[in-house]
Amino acid sequence: MKTILTSNQLAITIKRLAHQILENCPDPANTCLIGIQPRGIWLSNRLINEIRAIQPASAMKYGILDITFYRDDVRSELKVANQTEINFSIENKKVILVDDVLYTGRTIRAALDALMDFGRPAQVELCVLIDRRFSRELPIQPDYTGKSIDSILTQKVQVAWAENSEKDEVILF
């Protein structure tokens, strides 16, 4: 078991990601941050708070998206659906998808499909906390990365949050 990010490092990383997103975002009012259920929303909740703290006047929209019904592995595993809450139009907006770990890329593929059912965004970007390099099964890459790691197939990355666990921590085991 190896700690990838401690609580302090995680806080700094999230601040950095928030700054990078704003730096790259000339028009926050036409930008939406969308967290992917279930685990991406812990990160996206922190990110949107951070972004609103840095730029209190920024009118960036925030939503959460569940991709259960768009998965390509319904045949092998039935997952419980979670809430989706996108109370705004994404038509012609810039959308930043947020998830905790980018691994095979299949979740993001499903999220892109789900997103298109809400409208046609002008641009879609991807923000992840942990990028597991060299394990992609689809041609999907992040635009904002908390930390890139090299891991083997049998290893697991666990992102723990104070909200659902003891403390903020990212571990590899």
Next chain:
Amino acid sequence: MRLSTKHLLGIRDLAPSDIQLILDTATQFKEVLQRPVKKVPSLRDITIVNLFYENSTRTRISFELAEKRLSADTINFTASGSSVSKGETLLDTVNNILSMKVDMVVMRHSASGAPHFLSKHIPAAIVNAGDGINEHPTQALLDAFSIREKLGSLEGKKIAIIGDIMHSRVALSNLYLLKKMGAEVMVAGPPTLIPTYLKEAFDVQVEYNVEKALAWCDVANVLRIQLERQNQVLFSSLREYNLAYGLKKDMLAKLNKEIFVMHPGPINRGVELDSDVADSGQSIILQQVENGVAVRMAVLYLLAGREMTTQS
């Protein structure tokens, strides 16, 4: 996370956790139905046949919409105009359809137990869309979903089922479901339309005075007088039924609380429900219909997922 049964033959076979899972999944599907694109690709490779041996408007359209919103392929079969009139048996008809690689069967039949019989002989998952005077499970699930939406939960809530209890599969499914989920249930109507065994079998209250039932309940689920299932005269006339047991506006106005009025449809206006009640703000009849699609999507999705995992 999956259902404990392979088929949905009746609420009788479901565990409370199954009902909870279906209702929770339906909540998510209801959100899907508000999206600009009201469709998800979940059942893209599943073929479903809708086998209707008995007339239906709402249930058939609702199932077909649910299947299409899940991207399943659908075939509609109605007994009239098919080889059933040439004498083909139910099992032969279904086996012929299944040999064309159909994964699920949604079925309505006038004989109680028809889907149960079929489930013993075919491999496909079966969803009962109403069998005779036995059960109509998806109606009970959508009723429960609608009550939950209005009152927050089912536990401890007072539900009065009013009308033709004896001939109603909706009543039976509702009784099973509401009792399993911890609701308090009262059946009300003319003594000739309430079987005497119900009180003991389901531990429900029986009331022959509709106004008293309304004063007791949080939700009144009014059932249709099923003229087509009555061979003997159980009340003297429709007019008299309306006078004694029909829901009228002034009955609701007299109560010192606001109750919700449900009806599985089709309504006999002026018999069990007066028009000014059916069209009032307290009536959630059209919301029931709307919720029906989401609930049926949940049932099909959960059964199809189960079907696929057991095969692989």
